[in-house]
Amino acid sequence: MLLARFATLTEAMQGAIDHAEDMAPNAPPQMIAILDRGERLVLAGAASESAVAWCHPVTSAAKARGVVHEASQLRAQAGRAADWREPYLAQRLRQRADLLDARLVDPLWRAFAARALQLAA
Structure with a gap:
């Protein structure tokens, strides 16, 4: 799922957290991925219940x-x-x-x- 385009990693991480905060309390976790302009994976995690559990690279x-x-x-x-x-x-x-x-x-x-x-x- 594409949330938005962000100028910085900090903004992208905050955007993922904002998305998690909008999720229903009992919704299943959703994988969130932050990609660079070249579509390379920068960071990913699982969003659920108002938080993102980032996966350490x-x-x-x-x-x-x-x-x-x-x-x-x-x-x-x-x-x-x-x-x-x-x-x-x-x-x-x-x-x-x-x-x-x-x-x-x-x-x-x-x-x-x-x-x-x-x-x-």
Whole structure:
């Protein structure tokens, strides 16, 4: 979902928080992604109940490969859960995979995004 275009990361993060504050109290979490002009992932998180839980970016290519592998395994488990007629389990596994994917910040933005989260805390 595209919320708006923002000039700075701070404005984008505030826009995501404003969106979360407008969500219904019992609404399911929504993934929020902040992209740069080149459509590269800068920061992502899950918005729910008036807050955004930002996902901390991976710190290296090796960790990124591990995240991709783990997310892939979770999606495979979700597929098996769906086959077993366990839709809630499948949904939770897919959500966990999405949260892992949210850590795959573009390498150009990793250090900057990590520092922004430190400052925001």
